[in-house]
Amino acid sequence: MAGLFPSTLIESTLINVVTSATLEAMNTTFIDVPPGLKGVAVADTMLGSVRGAEGFYHYRNHDAVELARTQSVTDIWHLLLDGSLPADEIASARFAREVGSGRVVDIDPVIVDAVAAATQAPHLALMSLLPLVAPEGRATTELDDGERRAMASRLAAVVPTLLAATHRRRQGLDVVAPDPDRGHAEDWVRMALGHDVDPDRVAMVEAYLSATIDHGFNASTFATRVVTSTGADVAAAMCAGVGALSGPLHGGAPALALSMIDEIGDPTQTEAWVTARLEAGHKIMGFGHAVYRADDPRSLLLRGVAERHGGELVERAIDIEERILAVMRAWKPDAVIVTNVEFYAGIVLHLAGLTPDLFTSTFTVSRVIGWAAHLVEQAANNKILRPSARYVGPEPTKGAAMVS
Numbered sequence: 317m318a319g320l321f322p323s324t325l326i327e328s329t330l331i332n333v334v335t336s337a338t339l340e341a342m343n344t345t346f347i348d349v350p351p352g353l354k355g356v357a358v359a360d361t362m363l364g365s366v367r368g369a370e371g372f373y374h375y376r377n378h379d380a381v382e383l384a385r386t387q388s389v390t391d392i393w394h395l396l397l398d399g400s401l402p403a404d405e406i407a408s409a410r411f412a413r414e415v416g417s418g419r420v421v422d423i424d425p426v427i428v429d430a431v432a433a434a435t436q437a438p439h440l441a442l443m444s445l446l447p448l449v450a451p452e453g454r455a456t457t458e459l460d461d462g463e464r465r466a467m468a469s470r471l472a473a474v475v476p477t478l479l480a481a482t483h484r485r486r487q488g489l490d491v492v493a494p495d496p497d498r499g500h501a502e503d504w505v506r507m508a509l510g511h512d513v514d515p516d517r518v519a520m521v522e523a524y525l526s527a528t529i530d531h532g533f534n535a536s537t538f539a540t541r542v543v544t545s546t547g548a549d550v551a552a553a554m555c556a557g558v559g560a561l562s563g564p565l566h567g568g569a570p571a572l573a574l575s576m577i578d579e580i581g582d583p584t585q586t587e588a589w590v591t592a593r594l595e596a597g598h599k600i601m602g603f604g605h606a607v608y609r610a611d612d613p614r615s616l617l618l619r620g621v622a623e624r625h626g627g628e629l630v631e632r633a634i635d636i637e638e639r640i641l642a643v644m645r646a647w648k649p650d651a652v653i654v655t656n657v658e659f660y661a662g663i664v665l666h667l668a669g670l671t672p673d674l675f676t677s678t679f680t681v682s683r684v685i686g687w688a689a690h691l692v693e694q695a696a697n698n699k700i701l702r703p704s705a706r707y708v709g710p711e712p713t714k715g716a717a718m719v720s
């Protein structure tokens with residue numbers, strides 16, 4: 317593993333973590349890595365990976381898309397956190413009940429109101445509210461495995477409750493209490509919208525949540541692991557994930573992708589619209605991916621979900637998607653531009669009845685489960701993640717004390 321340091325990167329050849337001994341042997345202070353850390357493996361993980369060239373990703377040793385088609389969110393949660401799918405229906409129900417109980421929380425409504433009023437979106441409110449659910453703030457690295465697992469899973473479970481409460485209070489609506497007996501996807505939608513949703517729509521949200529729980533070392537997972545590696549408490553590590561996810565290049569994309577379809581309107585306007593955006597230096601939301609060099613399997617999954625639902629919006633979206641891809645591929649002929657998960661995520665969540673201001677929150681409901689598993693893994697075998705930056709400013713002047 318140590319010592320591999322290829323001058324040219326190909327997707328299947330990762331630059332691996334090197335040991336301090338190797339660094340010394342190389343007699344150099346820095347190892348230069350590609351911009352954006354592309355292709356740099358900074359940890360070993362048992363949780364899963366993304367094989368960009370194959371258009372494939374997996375949770376542990378299971379095909380993630382297959383799981384999203386066949387398993388509940390909580391069964392996949394069990395797989396990531398505890399290493400295997402529940403052994404039988406009894407184990408599945410027991411874990412779902414553990415998660416359901418974890419959704420229940422008692423926070424002063426005055427605090428929820430104040431935070432809801434002061435933040436721009438429900439998912440951002442999490443950065444204030446999550447630490448209140450785990451106020452003791454014990455260092456993640458000081459907890460034993462069982463305590464870490466319990467704390468991380470508990471905080472992941474409470475996320476939909478906090479998101480729904482802040483979403484509703486921002487609109488002056490009553491908070492809907494969690495129902496531990498319901499499925500995680502169903503309860504999230506019910507708490508957020510304030511009413512039951514038909515099973516077909518719940519299934520759409522469940523498929524979305526299941527498909528987006530984990531996805532390699534994406535920015536928010538990496539951020540969570542960096543903060544975990546400092547020994548910070550579980551809530552602090554998860555808040556780091558929330559912050560990273562909130563950016564438009566990560567979890568903020570689905571609402572923007574849906575509004576793009578709205579703005580384009582008639583598919584024949586696509587070419588003009590996209591060209592103008594590209595020429596102005598804007599990103600086209602829902603397209604491109606840092607790792608996929610073949611179709612993003614999550615996009616194919618969600619496109620299938622949308623197609624099964626059908627309707628004018630879906631037909632228009634498919635037409636627009638194909639036109640956007642043609643423009644972008646002509647614009648960057650040397651790059652591989654694919655439709656990413658966010659393009660159909662916006663459509664599927666909209667068809668399920670969720671409003672765009674809940675899209676990033678819905679992504680947070682799923683991805684926090686992945687963060688929980690990564691946090692436990694990082695803390696169990698911790699080494700502080702502390703890279704370097706190459707200074708490129710003017711030569712610093714050393715003070716007199718240093719010179720003498």
Ligand code: COA
Binds near residue numbers: 564600607651652653
């Ligand atoms: N709009 C405009 N340009 C894009 C693009 C997009 N959607 N996707 C890729 N590109 C450009 C990149 O900026 C890069 O240009 P450069 O060579 O001038 O630097 C080139 O195409 C190749 O990009 P690539 O290396 O394949 O991807 P990346 O790692 O630079 O970017 C994203 C990955 C996700 C940040 C990028 O595709 C993006 O911003 N997409 C839109 C936001 C989005 O949908 N995010 C959700 C991701 S799941």
